[in-house]
Amino acid sequence: MRLAEDLVDEPGTLLIIGPSKAKVTGGSPRTATRADWPDELLRAREELLPRSAVDDRTQLPAWQRYHGHFYRHVGDALPDAAASGRLLILSGGYGVARADEPIACYDRKLHLRDWPPGTLEAALQYEVQRLGARRVLGFVSRSADYAKLLRRVPWEVDATLVTVDFHGGGAQVEVPKRLAHAFAAVWRREPERIPPGIVTEPLS
Numbered sequence: 001m002r003l004a005e006d007l008v009d010e011p012g013t014l015l016i017i018g019p020s021k022a023k024v025t026g027g028s029p030r031t032a033t034r035a036d037w038p039d040e041l042l043r044a045r046e047e048l049l050p051r052s053a054v055d056d057r058t059q060l061p062a063w064q065r066y067h068g069h070f071y072r073h074v075g076d077a078l079p080d081a082a083a084s085g086r087l088l089i090l091s092g093g094y095g096v097a098r099a100d101e102p103i104a105c106y107d108r109k110l111h112l113r114d115w116p117p118g119t120l121e122a123a124l125q126y127e128v129q130r131l132g133a134r135r136v137l138g139f140v141s142r143s144a145d146y147a148k149l150l151r152r153v154p155w156e157v158d159a160t161l162v163t164v165d166f167h168g169g170g171a172q173v174e175v176p177k178r179l180a181h182a183f184a185a186v187w188r189r190e191p192e193r194i195p196p197g198i199v200t201e202p203l204s
Contacts, residue, residue, distance in 0.1 A: 012134035014127060015081055016088045017183065018110075018146045020068020020176070025105050027058035027065075033102070041095055041123045044115055052093040052108035059102035062089045069173050073180035077187040088127060090146045096123045110145045112152075121153045128157055136203070137162060137186070139179045150203055159203035162186075166197050 035042065049056070063071075063082040066089070071078065081087045082099035089097050092108035095115060112120070128136065135158045140146035142163035150161055162182055164175045178195045185193035 014086050014133040014136045016138040018140040019091050020066040022067040023065055023105050024067050027060035030059050038126055040119045044119050049093050052106040054104050054106040056104040061100045062097040062103045063099040065103055070176035070180045073177045075184050077184035095120050112145050124153050139183045141175055155204035161201040164197050165199045
């Protein structure tokens with residue numbers, strides 16, 4: 001598969017990334033705008049966020065809220081992808097968020113058991129249909145619940161998980177760093193910059 005050359009086609013590819021534990025605090029004052037998501041997702045968020053150390057006095061676009069290793073190494077590919085309207089971020093507190101969607105600061109890792117069965121899968125399918133996407137490309141760690149979620153979705157379009165085959169010390173730094181470099185290389189269509197250890201897994 002020619003990853004960087006074939007899979008990011010304007011506007012047909014929906015990109016999905018994970019969050020990070022490290023977050024940027026502060027932001028703009030909270031607004032009461034209701035996000036355009038299925039009611040099941042919004043209700044599940046309302047139940048879970050109060051149990052997620054949320055500080056909802058301020059909000060930031062989701063892509064600006066996170067500050068972990070992926071976000072520190074991805075460079076200007078991230079704001080460019082966010083501006084395209086085709087980037088989703090999986091989240092322990094929000095489930096699924098669009099990159100430009102205002103979110104509060106919170107502290108919760110994604111555990112699939114926290115969410116009603118089928119809720120997150122339906123939200124991902126909703127976004128595919130809303131955008132008319134022809135492909136889905138997810139960049140997450142292969143063993144975390146983020147990858148498990150992507151594997152559970154009954155995709156009706158071509159879907160691929162991009163992950164890292166890494167063995168050795170420092171995985172908590174090296175895996176998100178390599179995913180960030182892979183994401184940037186794919187976004188810029190620079191296959192020669194995809195780092196070693198990147199593997200793809202068909203999801204559909």
